[in-house]
Amino acid sequence: MATFLLEIGTEELPADFVRLALPQLEAAVRRDLADLRLAHGSVRSLGTPRRLAIQVEQLPAGQDDLVEERKGPPLAQAIVDGRPTAAATGFARRWGIEASELEIRETPKGAFVFAQYRRIGRPSSELLVERIPSWITELQGRRFMRWGQGVMRFSRPVRWLVALLDTQLLELQLEGSDPALHSSRDSRGHRLETTAVPIAHAADYVTALAAAGVQVDGSERARWIRQALGKAAEERGAHPELPSELFDELVDLVESPSLIEGSLDERFLALPPEVLSTVMRLHQRYVPLVATEASWDPLALSSEGRLLPCFLCIGNGLEAAADTVRRGNERVLKARLADAEFFWRADRSQRSESRLADLDRVTFAEGLGSLLDRTNRLEWLTDLLLELLPLEGDGAAHARRAARLCKHDLVSQLVGEFPELQGVIGAKLLLAEGEPRGVALAVLEHYLPRGAGDGLPTSGAGAVVALAERLEVLLSIFAKGERPTGSSDPYALRRAGNGMLQILWERGWPLDLGRLLSRASAHWQSLFPAFGVRAEDLANDLSQLLRQRLVSLLEEQGFAPDLVQAVAGETVPLGRLISDPTDALGRARLLAELRLEGRLAAVQAVVQRASRLAERACLASDVLSPEGVVDPSLFESPSEQGVLDVLLGLHSAATGAQRGRYRQLAAGLAEGAAALAAFFDGDISVMVMGDDPAVRGNRLNLLAVLRNQASVLADFSRLSG
Structure with a gap:
């Protein structure tokens, strides 16, 4: 070996x-x-x-030698009068053996000759x-x-x-x-x-x-770097600000890692911590040190008390050059921070409100006007959302003010130099000018979530403006006629849809997206007549996108695919699904809980058995009450009355809006199993499709109402098992 x-x-x-x-x-x-x-x-x-x-x-x-077997001609063609024929000789020659080495074997189709071919390993x-x-x-x-x-x-x-x-x-x-x-x-x-x-x-x-001074094993480099950074930070009473992206990059940037410690002028601690961190981590690949006892304030205007006036970095040079590298790093960092300091002071010297006029000189996207036009659309959507999602206290006023000012920092000097800080700088400038903390926080949070795994807005005002932000880009890009296709999604429309749903789920807001999209699409049709978009088509296309994102997010949360399809698949009416996306999440959680407890199978059996026959009933899917469609006078068996009693008991849970109604509906369906068993397996088990049309239709309507009531919880036909 x-x-x-x-x-x-x-x-x-x-x-x-x-x-x-x-x-x-x-x-x-x-x-x-x-x-x-x-x-x-x-x-x-x-x-x-x-x-x-x-x-x-x-x-x-x-390689080991490989012995392969090949089937040749039938015995009758290969051997005649005990001698090999030309067919047998040619077959043997093809596989590099003598005709005498051929083997005769019986097969289901008769006797054939076989050759064993040895392929010599290389x-x-x-x-x-x-x-x-x-x-x-x-x-x-x-x-x-x-x-x-x-x-x-x-x-x-x-x-x-x-x-x-x-x-x-x-x-x-x-x-x-x-x-x-x-x-x-x-x-x-x-x-x-x-x-x-x-x-x-x-x-x-x-x-x-x-x-030769090269650590070629990446896992060993990673272990050494993490240990060295942790030890150095601990000695200074701090911990390293080391996100996984930076750590991975440090591991793959060096082959002979060494630890270098540097310092910075304490005057730079007057800058916001995000500015120092961005310069050090994203631009220079340095590791900032956060004081162990530091509290986190997302709106902090300075780094004092949070960041230490020093940094760590991983070098790849010779040990003898460590001091030279450290001084070079300190000089580069000082220059970058001096620029940031200048931009911060320049931006603070100008009122944020005055920057709005500059937004009109920056194009948002072709055909969609300027950033100021976009800001106006955000304000309109925020007002619409506040009609449907009333906030308590000063929340509504903060949301409206934040919607007006949320883009002002895009034309600030600091964000021009560090685009990663958009929103962060806007919020801190507003707070420094005396705007309410709620407004500043909403401006900061309206970009959240930026992607998978990111945090969500913590304030109601921030959540509303974040919804408006994502809804605006969806409406505008869809109105232009552009759609995400395959892996191409340049405007991150799928991410915008995900963000909307995640915010609604986290806040527990029962927002009627169908109503919202209908009104917003009509407004967008009037804003962009040149696009020729119809409000109904725009609302429908966006609803379909949100259904896709809802299904995707439910699967990402770990719900079984059949449960996801049962609560949000194509068979679930789109209007019902979009009317309250939080409703689908609640139903998926209930079904998953019932399955885990072993109680879903009983409910599923009751509903699916009834649904198979109910397909023959001429009853609309929105009929949830037996009254007017089921005639008790046509009953011929007590089991029919038993099913009717089940339906009457389920009616309030199927049609109400009370908390816990889905759990009541599931419990009622499970409890109705006995009544359904009596109906199917009792004295009329073979007569559901009886000869009398009136009696037959009455029984089918019983089952159809049961199917409709169950579909309020889920489409049970999509469940496996």
Whole structure:
């Protein structure tokens, strides 16, 4: 058994490419080794910004011989008078054996001759040399390039190639590279070192590079970085502000990690903490330090008491140059923060209200006017939402004021320099000017949620303006005639729909989206007559999108697909679903609870048995009361009266609006199982479809009303089981 090593040496790779390419490389190696019938031990993918590597242990010297069986001509055609015919001789020759080696076997179709063909296994070294180039060229990523006069494309130019099977060099040439690239046993160490690092044995790869100052194992780099940052922060009475995106990037930006500590002028602590964090984390890849006892105020105007006047960073240079790197980092950070300080002061010198005029000079989207036009539409939608969602106290006034001012910071100097801070800077500028905290908080929160897993608005005013924000972009882009298709969604319309539903669910607001979309679509039709959009079509298209997002969100929350389809699928009337999206969530939770407790099956059995026959009844699906459609005088059995009693008991739960009505409906359906069993299996079990049309229709109406009442809870026909 041998160890195989492949190292693809390159110029500096983007950090995200290393993270994405290594799983691709490992998958390709595992796939091809299986296809080649090469059993193996562990497969280990390794990488740094200058290399992608794969190490396979316990690889055999070659393939086992493969014995294959081939069926030949019938015995009567192959052997005549005890001698092989030309057919048998030709068949044997084709598989490299003598005719005398053919075997005779009986099959369901008679006796045939068979040949056993032995395919000699090939050495692993030959097979690997053939496959290695395709493993490299199959890798996918963003912004691939060519270099020199070659035709090969890769994320960055490939500069060296190591391919070993234990101590054996696998000799190959990488076609299309310029200059021509041949495999060798020489790797490279740290980027600041020019001496080659010979790999004597494939199993020595990690230790050989470690001796040259390269930590090639990403998991080990991650462990070291996290431990070093945590220890340094703890010594200063703080914790590192280290989101997963920054941590992953730090791991893949270095191959010889070292910890560097730097400081910043305390005057910069007068800036909002988000400004310091953005400059350090997003622009410089530094790690801010947050005081352990610091409280979090999203509207804090300064960093004092929250952030320490220092930072940590992960270097990739030589240890002797650490002081030089630290001073360089401090100078760069000081310059960036000085710019931010200037912009912050300049923005605070101007009233936010006065920036609204500047919004009129910025185009929102082609055909949709300026940012000021969009702000006006947000104000209109906020007023409409407040009609349907009355807020307590000053909430409505704060929402209206926030809707007017929520975009003012888009033309501020600080957001112009740091677009990531839109909303944050707008809120803090308003608070500094004396606007109520509720207004500032709503401006900050109206961008929430920004994506999956993000927080939601904590204030009623913020939630209303956030709904208006998403509704405005949906209405405007749909009115233009643009729709999300496949993976293309440049305006993030699906995310906007998700955000609306998540906000409504979190707040528990029973908002009638059908009514809202109808009124808003009519207004948009009047705003954009050039688009030729009909209000009814616009409202329907948006309703369909929201149904899709509702189904998607329910599945993401872990509800079984059949439960999701039962409460929000295509068979559920769209109008009912859109009239209150929180209702669908509540019904899904109840069904999931009933299934977990083992009580859903009983309800399901009652409803589905009745529904199969009820399909023959000529009764509208919205008839929820037996009165007027069921005539007790036509009853011929006590079991019919029993079913009627069940329907009368379910009527209030099926038609009411009281809290807990769905649980009452489910309980009533389960309790009605006995009455239904008596109806189906009692003295008229074979007479539901009796000869008398009046009696038959009366019985079918009983079942149809039961089906309709149950459909208030769910479409039970979509449930599995």
